[in-house]
Each structure stands twice: as C-alpha cells, then as structure tokens.
Amino acid sequence: MAPDTAYVRRGFKLLRGSGVRFALLHTLVFVISVAAVGFSAEVLVTHALKVQAGRRVEGEAAELLNEFRQYGSDTFRKLIDAHTTSGESRLHYALLGKDGQRVAGEHLVARAAALVPAVDASPVAEARLTGSDSLLLVRRLLPDGTTLIVADDLGSVEDVEDVVSNAFAIVLGISVLLGLASGFLLTKGVLWRVEAVTRTAEAIIAGDMTQRVEQSGAGDEFDRLATSLNAMLDRIVQLMANLQQVSNDIAHDLRSPLSRLRQNLEHTRTHPTTNQAYATAVERAIEEADVLLATFSALLRISQVEAGSQRAVFQPVDLSEVVETVCEAYAPDVEEGGRILTYAIVPSIRVDGDRELLAQLLANLIENALTHTPRGTTVRVNLHSHGPVDPGPALEVCDDGPGIPASERDKVLRRFYRLERSRTTPGNGLGLSLVAAIAKLHGADIRLSDRAPGLIVALCFPPPPALNQATRETAPLG
Numbered sequence: 286m287a288p289d290t291a292y293v294r295r296g297f298k299l300l301r302g303s304g305v306r307f308a309l310l311h312t313l314v315f316v317i318s319v320a321a322v323g324f325s326a327e328v329l330v331t332h333a334l335k336v337q338a339g340r341r342v343e344g345e346a347a348e349l350l351n352e353f354r355q356y357g358s359d360t361f362r363k364l365i366d367a368h369t370t371s372g373e374s375r376l377h378y379a380l381l382g383k384d385g386q387r388v389a390g391e392h393l394v395a396r397a398a399a400l401v402p403a404v405d406a407s408p409v410a411e412a413r414l415t416g417s418d419s420l421l422l423v424r425r426l427l428p429d430g431t432t433l434i435v436a437d438d439l440g441s442v443e444d445v446e447d448v449v450s451n452a453f454a455i456v457l458g459i460s461v462l463l464g465l466a467s468g469f470l471l472t473k474g475v476l477w478r479v480e481a482v483t484r485t486a487e488a489i490i491a492g493d494m495t496q497r498v499e500q501s502g503a504g505d506e507f508d509r510l511a512t513s514l515n516a517m518l519d520r521i522v523q524l525m526a527n528l529q530q531v532s533n534d535i536a537h538d539l540r541s542p543l544s545r546l547r548q549n550l551e552h553t554r555t556h557p558t559t560n561q562a563y564a565t566a567v568e569r570a571i572e573e574a575d576v577l578l579a580t581f582s583a584l585l586r587i588s589q590v591e592a593g594s595q596r597a598v599f600q601p602v603d604l605s606e607v608v609e610t611v612c613e614a615y616a617p618d619v620e621e622g623g624r625i626l627t628y629a630i631v632p633s634i635r636v637d638g639d640r641e642l643l644a645q646l647l648a649n650l651i652e653n654a655l656t657h658t659p660r661g662t663t664v665r666v667n668l669h670s671h672g673p674v675d676p677g678p679a680l681e682v683c684d685d686g687p688g689i690p691a692s693e694r695d696k697v698l699r700r701f702y703r704l705e706r707s708r709t710t711p712g713n714g715l716g717l718s719l720v721a722a723i724a725k726l727h728g729a730d731i732r733l734s735d736r737a738p739g740l741i742v743a744l745c746f747p748p749p750p751a752l753n754q755a756t757r758e759t760a761p762l763g
Contacts, residue, residue: 308468315464316457323453330449334442335421339409342423345376346435350425358429365389365433377420379434388431397422398434411439419443478507482514494522546573587715590642590722602643604678604746605634608668611647619651623660626651630668634678636746638727646723649716650682650742658686662739677746685739694733 353361365380366389379390379398387395397412397420413419422436481499488496497518498511553566612628619626636643647666654664667681689697698721720742724731730745 308465308472311468311471312461312464315467316460319457319460323456327446327449327453331442331446334445335411335439338421338437338439338442339423342376342421342435342437343409345374346423346425346433349378349433349435350427353427353433358427358431361427362389375437377436377438379436381432381434383430385432390434394420394422394434394436397436398424398432412436482511485514489518494518494525542573542576546570546577549573587719587722590719590726599637599639601635602638602640603633604636604638604643604680605630605632605668607640607643608647608666608680611644611651612666615648615651619655619664622655624655624658625661625663626666627663628666628668630666631670634668634670636678636727642723642726646720646744647680647682649720653716653720654682654684654686654740658684662686677748680744680746682742683736683739685736688735688738688740689733691735697733698731 349361349364352364356364362380365378368374368376368378369390377391377394379392379394380388381395381398382388385399393414397414400412400414401410401422409421409423411419411421419439420436421439422434425433425435427433478501485496485498497515500508500511502508549566549569553563608628609630612626612630616626651664651666654662658664662684665681665683667679667683669679669681671677671679698717721731724744728747732741732743732745734741734743
C-alpha cells in the first residue's frame, strides 16, 4: 500500500510540474493548429467540388435550352426521356409543366425541385432528400412555359468529404502523439538549462560562492542569461569581499582611537585633578570623537556614491570650470603650506556627471598630495580634452614628492589603507577610496603611475556628449 501511495504522489508531483504543463500546452496549440488546417482543407475541397458540379449542371442546362429552341417542345420531351433512360450521363433530368407536375424525366429530380423554391437569385440550389442524399440542381424556364431541371448527385462530393474527414481524424491522432513527443523533448531541453541555474543557485545558497552557471556555447538567450548571472555573482562576491575588508579595517583602524578615548576618560575618572585638567581631557575626548565621526561620515559618503543613486540626476557638467574653481580655492592654502600649485586647463570640456562629486574628487586628490608631500613640493593639475590613448577627457594630479611604490598603488585605493610612512600623519585612509568610488560612478578609469620622482594620478573619463565633439582638441600630456 505504501509503495502505491508513493507512486501516486510522485505522479501528482510530475503532473504539477511546469514541464508537463508546458508540454500539454504545446500539444494543445499544435493540435488546434492541425485541426484548423484540416477543417479549412475539408471546407475548401467540398466547396471546390460543389462549384465544379454547379458549373457542370449549368453548362448542361444551357445546351439543352439550345436544343429546345432547335427541335421544339415534343421532340425536347422525348430527348429528356432518352437522356433519363440511357444512363450514359451522370446527370439527372426532369421537365415540369406549368402546374409544377412532372412532364418528363425522373420523379426523384421533380421531387427534389419541389423541395427548393424557385428563386431567380439562386440559379444553382442544393436539395437534400435524406440525411445523406442531396442533389445540386438548376432551373431553366422554357419558352413554352415548362421548366427544365438539371441535377447532379452530390454523393461523390460527400464521399470525398468522408475520405478527407477520415484522413483528417488519423492525422489529428498522429498530431497528438507528435505534439506530446515534441513538447516533452522541447521542455526537457529548456528545463535542463533552467535546472543548471537552479543547481548553481542551490550550491551558492549552501555556501559555495565559486559556483557559476554553465554555458552551452551556443550564444543563445540562455547563454546570455548565464553570462549576466555570472557577472552578477562576481559582483556580489566582490561586494562581500569589500564588506569583509571594510569590517576588518574598521575593527583595526577604529580600535586605536576608541582605545585612546576610553583610556583618557578612564584616566581622568580615576585621577582627580584640577578643572583645567578636566577641560583638557574633555577637549581631547571631543577631538577623538570628531575623528571617529569624520571617519564614519567618509564611510557613509563612499557608500552613498557606490550605491549609484546620483547617476539618475547626471547632467552635462563643465569640467574645465569645476577644475579651475577648485584649484583657485586651494591655491592660497597650498602657498601657506610651503608648496606650489600650478594648473593647465583646456577650456569647455564637458562630461556627464555630478558637479559636487567631481569637485570633491579633485579636492581629495589635492589634499592627498598636500598631506603626503614635504614642503617645497610642486603639485600640478592638468585637464586635457583627451588622453594619449583614451578618447575621453583626462584629468591629472601630479607631484614631485616621494610617490607611492608600485606594489602599493592598488592598495591605497582601498578603505583605511595607509602607507607605513603616512601612519603618523593625520587622516583615516579614506580620501583615495572616495576618489575611486566617484571615478567609478562616472565611468572614469583611475590610474596611478610613477613620475620619477613623485606620483601621477590620472582619471580618464568616457568620451564627452556628441554636441561637444566639435570642441575637442589635441593637447600633449605633461
């Protein structure tokens, strides 16, 4: 009893599956299509045969009418009787008097003519004698007042119709089998690809983030879907790695200021002292808190930029004007710090983006150069209409300071990462991370290279809008 119940449950589960429903739907559509074609073929064949029979009886009636005019009434009656008794023609004939009674010909034709009212608008009419017997007849009024009836037996047409119907029934049965077979084969091929996606998803849910959706190499819609899903999974893995890295960096980099804050407060609490000492301790605690708040604000800003919500309000921005404004604003502070800021800007360069974020990007680059270079360093900002290789605008911030080792250049774009020599300087290691996030939001490629001595930070933006293509000009980098 239990095995039978299991088989029944498995059968119901199979019937509830989308594959069976898809196969049945495919079969239904296939059978309906075959039925429509078969019915149309039967109707067209029957109609064609009836039209042919109608032309035949009309032609015969026309010939008999000419014979009546040639031979007269008496001879014509004898001719009709001769046609009737000879049986040489497949047609049937009758001659009705003025009172509608048979004068010559077959009684069956006369009876069929009585079943069909004489209507001039219908020269060819069909008279059904029984459920399966019918005649196609034509009337012709003769000059002497009698009526000629020429009829053709539609039995042959009905026989052809039966043959077509029987053939159609056989074809319909075959189409059901073919529809089910092709439906299940098609469903199996489709569901196999879906099952591959399902298996990959289940493996990832189980914790194996290395799994990816297999591709058949056909380049079809499923392969394109697999490519998109794999790219999405790669992005998710990257985001998870970034999240883990950020969590670790927060745990390490924020531990020190929090520890210092607690130690200062604990020392102040356990060592009674003067009001001035308390005020000094509070000031130090506020400074440490401000550092923590600035760090979290920078993290929040980076998260907002990486979310990409600002991209929805992007509009053409005059990058030349933004760069010039930022450079002019920082020039006094740079000079007070014992450094030199120079800039070369090609005018009227436009990009699609957010003006505030672009200004923040350049400000962070300049501040980073000022923070990590000694007095007497020259910082130069260059804006070109296009780079040496890239077709879009290129923004450079260069300095002749100590630079960054080649092995560290990718790492400094990560959150909280700082060079060993920079750990004694103020900062939280988030400035270049925010630059990288803003550059990615704007589709810009950021590159760090050696200036020998010093560092070059280059940002290559996408090509400007089409309306500004005419204003682009070639300018040497340097």
